[in-house]
Amino acid sequence: MSNGPAGHVERSTVRPYPETGRRGPIRTFLCTADGVPVDSVYDPGTVVYERHPYTSRTRSGDLVFVVAHGFTGDADRPHVRRVAGVLRGYGAVVTFSFRGHGRSGGRSTVGDREVLDLAAAVEWARGLGHTRVATVGFSMGGSVVLRHAALNPGTVDAVVSVSAPARWYYRGTAPMRRVHWLVTRPEGRLVGRYGLRTRIHHREWDPVPLSPVESVPRIAPAPLLIVHGDRDGYFPLDHPRMLAEAAGDHGELWVEPGMGHAEHAAEDALLGRIADWVSTRAG
Template sequence: MKAFPPPYTEHFSVIKTSQVLLLLAIISLITGCSRLLFYPYKTHVRTPEQLGLTYTDISLTTRDGIKIHGWFLPAQGRLKASIYFLHGNAENVSTHIMSVAWLPEQGYQVFMIDYRGFGLSEGEPGLPDIFMDIETGFDWLSARSQNKPVFLLGQSLGASLGIFFAGTRPAVKNQLDGVISDSSFTRYKDIVRHAASTTWLTWPLQYPASWLMAYPYDPIDVIDRIAPTPLLIVHGTADTIIPFEHGQRLYDRAGEPKQLLKTAEGHIQAFMRPEQRLNVLEFLNRIVAKSH
C-alpha cells in the first residue's frame, strides 16, 4: 500500500482547531448562530496531484444556488465502488485528503466536497443548509457510480452529519451499500458539554451550555434507521476531542448489520495506520464481493 506524507501541520492542526471550534460552539448558544459550530479555512495547502493522484475539480450548485467545490479521485485499475467522503471540521478538503488518498489504488473512486464556506465553496456554513451541500454531492456521485456499490465515509463532524443524512433520507439509504463513521459524536449537546469541561474557564458552563444546545440533528436519534445498510463505526480510545464512549453509544443504538472497529489512535487518526486501512478495506471488499 502506497505511503503518503504525514498530514499537513503548518496551519492549525485538525485537533487544535477542533478544540477551538468546540469552545466556539458554547459561544453560539448566546448568539443562536450555528455558523460558529464550523471552522472553515479557504486556502488550499496541497492538491491531489502533489500526492501523485489523478483528480478533477468539480463545481456543483445546490438547491439554494450556492456553488460548492469538490475533488473527484478516479479509481486506479478496475472500479470496485464509489466512496463519498465527508470531512471533519476545520480547514478544507486539502488538509483532510490524507484520510482517503490511499483508496484509489485499491479500486475505489472517491468524491470529497467542501461544505459551504469551506475551501473554494461559496456561502457561509450553518445548519441545516449544509445538508443541501451533502445532498448535492451525493446525487452527483450516485449518477457516476457505474452500477457499482456506493459507500458514505464521514469523519468527526462529517461522520455525524453523514449519519443524520443517511438516517433521515430513505431514498439515500436505499442507494447506499455501506456507511463508515469515524469518530462521530452522539449529540451536539454532549460534545459541547465535553468541550466546556476541558478548561477551567468554561467548566462551570458545561451543563447550562448543553441544556441550551437544541439542534434537532443528533446522529444517535436516527442511527438505527440506517439498518439494514451495513454500518462500520471506527473510534479511537485515545480520542480526547470526541471520547470513545460516543462511538460505543452509537454502536449500541445502531441496528444490524453493524461492526465496531475500536482502535488505540486519537481523533481521526486511524486511517494513518496501514493495519487500520486494511480493516476498513475488509469491510468494503466484503460488501463489494456480495454485490456481484
C-alpha cells in the same frame, strides 16, 4: 441554522456526467439543493478490475467512496488528500469541501445543512456511473454521514463514521469547549474565518437537527461501521458505544487502541481496513 423542518432534505440539481471511458480526475463546483456551490473532486482510482495485493478480494470500478471531512478541513488539506490517496487504491473517490470551508460557498452550520452538501456529492458519484456508493465521514463529517443516510434511505450502500459525536452540544472535554467558543462567540468566528479558513454561520440551530444517535436506527438495512479511538480527546468512548447500541445488529464498532481523533489519527493501515470492510459489504 435550518431553513426548513428538522429532518427534511431537498434534492440537489446535480446533472450526471457523461460516460467517456477511462477518466482522469475531475474538479467542479456542485450546486446543493439550497443553492450553495460546493467545491468537489473526483478521482477514478488506480485500478478498475484487479486482485488487491494484500487481500483475496477484487477491486472494482463500480465502487466509489464519498469522503466527508471534519470541521475546519477541506478537500485540499493534506490529511484529507492522504485519506483519499489510500481509498483510491480500492475504488474511486469523491472529496469535497463542506459549505463555509475552503473554496466552497456559504457558511458552516456545523453539521446541520451540511447534509445537503453530502447529498450533492453522493448524487454526483451516482451520475458518474458508480453503482456502489459508500460514505466515509470524520468527526463532524461522521455525524453528517449518519444523518444523510437516515434522511435519504436507499441512496448509499454502506456508511462509515469515524470519531463522530453521538449527541449535540457536548462540552465535556477541553477541545470541545474550544470548538464551542469558536462557533458561538464573534471573536471565535473571526479566528475560524481568518485563522482556519472556515466561515461559520452566526445563527443557532432552529430547529435542532436530528442527532447522530437518533439517526443511526434509520440507516438499516445499509451496513454501518463506527470507528473510534480510545485516546480521542474530543469525544470519549461513551459516544461510539451509544451509536453502536442504537445501531443494533446492522452496525459494527471498532475501538482502535492508541488512536486519537479523526483524519489526523487514522493511519493508512486503518484506512485500508475500512476500505476492505466497505468493499465486502457495500451492495
